[in-house]
Amino acid sequence: xxxxxxGIEAINFYGGSAYLDVRDLAEHRNLNNERFENLLMxxxxxxxxxxxxxxxxxxxxxxxxxxxxxxxxxxIDMIITCTESGIDFGKSISTYIHYYLGLNRNCRLFxxxxxxxxxxxxxxxxxxxVLGQAAPGAKVLVIATDLARFMAVSDGGALMEDWSFAEPSxxxxxxxxxxxxxxxxxxxxxxxxxxYGYEIMDTCRPIPDSEAGDSDMSLMSYLDCCEAAYTxxxxxxANVDYAKSFDYLAFHTPFGGMIKGAHRKMMRKFCKLxxxxxxxxxxxxxxxxxxxxxxxxxIMGATVFLSLISTIANGDxxxxxxxxxxxxxxxxxxxxxxxxVTSEGQRLVQKLNxxxxxxxxxx
Numbered sequence: 001x002x003x004x005x006x007g008i009e010a011i012n013f014y015g016g017s018a019y020l021d022v023r024d025l026a027e028h029r030n031l032n033n034e035r036f037e038n039l040l041m042x043x044x045x046x047x048x049x050x051x052x053x054x055x056x057x058x059x060x061x062x063x064x065x066x067x068x069x070x071x072x073x074x075x076i077d078m079i080i081t082c083t084e085s086g087i088d089f090g091k092s093i094s095t096y097i098h099y100y101l102g103l104n105r106n107c108r109l110f111x112x113x114x115x116x117x118x119x120x121x122x123x124x125x126x127x128x129x130v131l132g133q134a135a136p137g138a139k140v141l142v143i144a145t146d147l148a149r150f151m152a153v154s155d156g157g158a159l160m161e162d163w164s165f166a167e168p169s170x171x172x173x174x175x176x177x178x179x180x181x182x183x184x185x186x187x188x189x190x191x192x193x194x195x196y197g198y199e200i201m202d203t204c205r206p207i208p209d210s211e212a213g214d215s216d217m218s219l220m221s222y223l224d225c226c227e228a229a230y231t232x233x234x235x236x237x238a239n240v241d242y243a244k245s246f247d248y249l250a251f252h253t254p255f256g257g258m259i260k261g262a263h264r265k266m267m268r269k270f271c272k273l274x275x276x277x278x279x280x281x282x283x284x285x286x287x288x289x290x291x292x293x294x295x296x297x298x299i300m301g302a303t304v305f306l307s308l309i310s311t312i313a314n315g316d317x318x319x320x321x322x323x324x325x326x327x328x329x330x331x332x333x334x335x336x337x338x339x340x341v342t343s344e345g346q347r348l349v350q351k352l353n354x355x356x357x358x359x360x361x362x363x
Contacts, residue, residue: 006130007183014060015173015296016045018362022168040256044297047147047172053085054093057145058100061176065101077138078108082118082301085146117329119144119301126179144302145174169255171297175305185345189338194233197333225334226262233336242270246324248285250307253293288314295358317346
């Protein structure tokens with residue numbers, strides 16, 4: 001196995017046990033229906049009292065671990081949890097997840113926080129650990145797990161104009177990934193990364209159970225970072241064409257309408273295409289990655305990987321296809337990177353039957 005071959009060996013998603021139709025929620029909150037249509041949202045996972053970032057993460061990771069032999073489990077040298085929903089200001093939830101999965105104690109356990117960028121931060125750290133060959137053959141378990149903390153208060157104070165659409169798009173869930181030199185699911189394009197970040201107070205969680213910020217500022221920052229991170233990617237990868245180099249695109253998806261706007265901006269900027277051509281391209285290359293996100297909501301650091309899973313499950317991979325991925329986290333940091341998926345990767349992802357799992361949640 002080439003030392004430069006790295007990526008996702010196994011992946012799984014857990015989307016909670018209950019959901020709410022966001023149209024029902026919008027009607028209950030008396031939200032503007034015309035603006036609501038632009039969200040491109042259908043459902044959102046609602047975490048029940050017994051669900052937290054630890055239980056979500058364990059449920060996402062357990063099927064991966066249960067499918068491994070004891071020898072393979074012992075090759076997991078590191079567990080990285082990626083979340084902005086930690087239950088302690090000091091103690092990492094990786095220790096709890098490690099305990100409930102029953103893994104070897106000779107293992108690094110730590111946590112990463114960087115808003116919705118955290119999942120990509122953990123993923124890239126795992127990729128570089130495998131590439132570094134410090135422990136040849138070692139694997140890394142990366143678990144991005146989050147739940148929205150938005151709370152609608154009785155007097156409506158939390159439903160001011162800027163945040164009235166945060167509640168319908170907030171979700172809960174976790175993605176677990178096994179990173180190794182056997183990238184059966186997603187083979188990383190090594191060295192193909194463009195990252196971009198700066199200080200901005202677009203959103204924050206100043207206390208454990210509440211969020212604050214400026215939604216318009218966050219949207220502008222997302223669009224700015226999408227263009228700048230991709231531009232940096234083009235400096236590191238020769239002859240890149242936004243329209244032709246990527247068969248599919250997987251975005252961090254706070255809500256589908258935001259991604260449609262970002263893709264439209266990118267197509268106008270880099271491809272100079274008209275509205276009809278942009279719409280067709282969106283349906284073909286981007287929408288497959290929205291299908292699961294539309295049914296879960298924003299799960300912060302895990303969302304770009306839910307989009308990746310949705311792309312792999314719903315795209316055409318009869319021949320190997322390249323996926324461009326864009327990750328953004330408020331505050332902010334962003335990254336554009338890419339990898340290749342084959343028919344084997346699609347077969348393994350489709351076996352997860354995620355669409356059925358989402359349908360079987362309580363309503």
